[in-house]
Every structure is written in C-alpha cells, then in structure tokens.
C-alpha cells in the first residue's frame with residue numbers, strides 16, 4: 001500500500017532521512033519507533049506531502065504522490081501536535097472538518113466511545129491535554145479511510161483511554177486497514193503492533209515482528225530490546 005524508495009530529507013545541513021526504504025502491503029498495525037529526533041514525524045509528513053524530500057520516491061497504492069493530492073482523501077491522519085483554533089467549540093471544529101472532507105462521518109459513535117459528549121460545547125482552548133487528544137482521535141477516525149497514520153496518538157491519554165484506543169485500532173485492523181503509528185509507550189506498542197520499524201540514522205534499522213526483535217536482541221521485553229538496539 002505504501003512504498004518508499006531511497007528517501008532523503010535534510011533540513012539545512014542536517015540529514016534526517018538518509019536513503020530510507022519501506023514497503024507495507026498487508027493490512028495491520030505498523031509501529032514506527034526510534035529515539036527523539038530520529039525522523040519519525042518527518043517520514044510521516046513526507047507520506048502526506050507535508051514535507052518535501054530532496055530525493056526518493058513515495059507511492060501510495062501504486063501511485064507516485066509527488067505533486068498529487070487526491071490520494072490523501074483515502075488517508076486519515078492524526079498529527080503529533082494539533083494546533084486547534086482555541087476559540088472554536090469541539091462541536092464547531094468537528095463540523096468544520098466534516099464540511100472540509102465532505103465524506104460521511106461517524107463522529108457520534110466515536111464521541112460516545114471516548115465519552116466526550118459533555119465537552120462538545122466547550123472551547124478548545126479550555127480543554128485538558130487528554131481531552132484535546134481524544135478530540136484529535138475522533139477527528140482522525142471519523143472518516144473510515146483504508147490507511148490511517150497516527151503520530152503519537154497515545155500522548156496525554158489516561159489508562160482507560162489507552163485501552164479504548166487499543167480497542168479501536170484492533171477493530172480497524174480487523175476491518176482490513178493499514179495503520180502506521182508512532183508511540184513512546186512500549187507496552188501499548190507491544191500489545192498492538194504487528195510489525196516494528198526502527199528508525200535510526202535516517203534509515204530503517206530494524207523491520208520485523210516484535211518476536212523477531214526480541215530474538216535478535218536476546219531480550220524478552222520490548223523496552224529492553226529497543227534499548228539493546230541503541231547500544
């Protein structure tokens with residue numbers, strides 16, 4: 001579904017992606033891991049055309065994305081930092097995004113699922129970080145697209161909401177979707193991801209299952225396996 005070939009991205013003299021290759025064809029949950037600043041968000045934004053690489057190709061569903069925008073209609077994206085307009089209410093923002101995308105939306109179902117009905121008339125600037133993140137998640141998942149890209153969806157969520165998010169991801173996976181996710185919560189990744197891509201020095205340093213990663217590093221939990229890669 002997503003193919004990345006020899007991707008290079010630098011900001012000024014700083015090389016962030018350095019000949020990165022990637023292929024996802026099967027449905028399922030792919031976790032992109034790597035230390036802070038390793039280029040996870042840069043990779044994700046490149047897939048969405050929000051960052052323009054200096055070199056390399058990206059294809060989504062077999063089509064090169066350069067100078068294209070229609071392919072984005074089939075992608076749902078959760079940004080790492082959601083700069084919501086603070087003066088809008090949650091309800092107004094959801095309405096605005098629905099108008100912009102012009103697709104059927106299952107917002108009511110998701111609002112109930114995350115229990116944020118009582119915040120619908122509140123201004124976004126007044127919400128706690130966790131509630132803002134739940135709004136971010138509702139906005140992302142409401143359009144039912146086949147490819148879902150989530151940049152740190154777990155940030156700010158309490159344990160009960162993490163369980164809900166995991167449940168939602170499993171449901172989407174069962175519906176045959178491809179989900180690309182970054183997260184710093186290793187037990188969340190361990191319980192959800194089918195495949196790990198570990199980004200280091202601008203390339204995919206490891207690409208495989210959690211079991212393979214544990215075997216290869218001789219560690220029996222994901223946190224230690226990741227730490228082992230870094231030493």
Ligand SMILES: Nc1ncnc2c1ncn2[C@@H]1O[C@H](COP(=O)(O)OP(=O)(O)O)[C@@H](O)[C@H]1O
Nearest residue numbers: 011014016034035036037038039040041042043
């Ligand atoms: N727009 C930008 N301009 C300059 N440097 C950037 C920009 N975006 C990201 N970077 C730099 O690229 C590196 C990778 O960032 P990022 O992709 O956000 O990493 P990650 O998501 O893995 O933490 C960081 O050093 C960051 O400071």
Ligand SMILES: [Mg+2]
Nearest residue numbers: 040041042080
């Ligand atoms: Mg990031």
